[in-house]
Amino acid sequence: MPAPPPSMFRTKFRFATELEPDLLYTPHDLFNDYSFMKSTTAFDYDVIIIGGGPAGLSAALVLGRSRRRVLVCDGGKPRNAASHGLHNFITREGILPTELLRLARAELAEYDVEIRREEVVDVEIWKKGFRVCTADDGWLTSRKLLLATGVRDAIPEIERIGEMYGISVHHCPYCDGWEHRDGPIAVYGRGKHGLGMALSMKTWSNDVILCTDGPAKLGKKERERLARHGIAIREEKVARLEGENGLLERIVFTEGEPLARSALFFNTGQEQSCTIPSKLKCRLTGKGSIWVDGSECTSIPGLYVAGDASRDAQFVIVAAAEGTRAAVAINTVMQAEERK
Numbered sequence: 352m353p354a355p356p357p358s359m360f361r362t363k364f365r366f367a368t369e370l371e372p373d374l375l376y377t378p379h380d381l382f383n384d385y386s387f388m389k390s391t392t393a394f395d396y397d398v399i400i401i402g403g404g405p406a407g408l409s410a411a412l413v414l415g416r417s418r419r420r421v422l423v424c425d426g427g428k429p430r431n432a433a434s435h436g437l438h439n440f441i442t443r444e445g446i447l448p449t450e451l452l453r454l455a456r457a458e459l460a461e462y463d464v465e466i467r468r469e470e471v472v473d474v475e476i477w478k479k480g481f482r483v484c485t486a487d488d489g490w491l492t493s494r495k496l497l498l499a500t501g502v503r504d505a506i507p508e509i510e511r512i513g514e515m516y517g518i519s520v521h522h523c524p525y526c527d528g529w530e531h532r533d534g535p536i537a538v539y540g541r542g543k544h545g546l547g548m549a550l551s552m553k554t555w556s557n558d559v560i561l562c563t564d565g566p567a568k569l570g571k572k573e574r575e576r577l578a579r580h581g582i583a584i585r586e587e588k589v590a591r592l593e594g595e596n597g598l599l600e601r602i603v604f605t606e607g608e609p610l611a612r613s614a615l616f617f618n619t620g621q622e623q624s625c626t627i628p629s630k631l632k633c634r635l636t637g638k639g640s641i642w643v644d645g646s647e648c649t650s651i652p653g654l655y656v657a658g659d660a661s662r663d664a665q666f667v668i669v670a671a672a673e674g675t676r677a678a679v680a681i682n683t684v685m686q687a688e689e690r691k
């Protein structure tokens with residue numbers, strides 16, 4: 352058997368140079384001729400995807416089916432880990448987020464997609480491609496790079512919020528408002544964030560009270576607007592939440608009467624879940640998400656972003672769709688590079 356081309360020294364055999372050439376062929380390689388995809392530089396992978404949530408796994412599916420060699424590195428901290436049931440994903444209503452990811456990973460087994468449970472700690476632009484440093488395996492290279500790293504929510508620092516988050520404490524009315532419809536709801540937030548969330552929650556319940564945990568930072572007109580819609584404001588400092596089995600029963604303040612509530616929705620912001628976008632100096636939008644063009648490409652050629660890390664409609668189905676769009680764009684660019 353002739354020595355395999357450099358493009359074979361990838362994916363399943365990262366330490367390929369230490370092995371006999373014959374051993375470098377996998378059944379997959381024998382039935383697939385990748386020579387038409389060769390570029391002048393031998394990269395370990397066609398595409399490395401950082402982040403194995405809905406965005407990253409969806410992109411991996413499209414790229415795997417496009418016969419690309421793909422590595423997904425996932426730190427294993429999905430944003431919605433606290434959720435007890437995912438909503439707004441047609442055909443998957445109420446599924447556990449971990450189960451959705453399990454199904455997605457299982458579907459990828461058929462393709463040349465490798466998934467590693469490890470953090471990417473550094474990234475560099477390298478030879479018209481990228482170099483990615485993983486926590487355990489060191490540097491790996493790829494022609495294109497997709498960031499699907501998501502965001503991290505700023506969860507208010509309130510005593511006992513952790514045990515209720517995902518059950519009766521939430522941040523997204525679209526994801527969890529229905530389950531608390533017509534109930535006594537508290538909104539936690541200040542200024543325009545608290546105002547917007549409180550007004551929005553009126554779609555799900557008529558009984559909404561805004562808790563600002565200190566000065567509301569609202570002007571006269573904004574207070575009047577809330578009053579017009581029957582939303583009272585509690586500006587006392589919040590001491591703790593009380594309830595059993597994750598179910599909120601009341602909010603206790605440092606002074607004044609406790610407030611009986613069965614759900615709390617907060618709006619206290621978020622940030623990129625890792626520093627890679629800032630390390631690569633990606634252009635950001637005014638809202639702090641990574642700027643992308645219509646095909647999910649960032650301000651850096653070859654670097655794509657999908658999911659919550661980009662744009663602002665943050666849903667699983669949207670993240671998956673953005674992953675698909677990024678994958679098609681990546682494959683299209685690689686096709687053009689291969690067939691000049």
Ligand SMILES: Cc1cc2nc3c(=O)[nH]c(=O)nc-3n(C[C@H](O)[C@H](O)[C@H](O)COP(=O)(O)OP(=O)(O)OC[C@H]3O[C@@H](n4cnc5c(N)ncnc54)[C@H](O)[C@@H]3O)c2cc1C
Nearest residue numbers: 402404405406426427428430431438471501658659666667
């Ligand atoms: C409590 C809660 C409930 C929600 N409920 C719903 C719902 O019902 N319906 C809905 O549509 N949406 C819901 N969402 C929103 C939903 O979780 C997100 O829109 C979705 O997860 C975005 O997918 P993503 O792939 O962009 O990011 P994520 O799912 O956050 O995945 C990003 C992945 O990247 C990994 N990662 C980050 N940095 C690195 C790194 N340096 N190296 C390696 N890996 C890295 C993380 O570990 C993570 O696994 C909810 C969110 C929360 C917080």
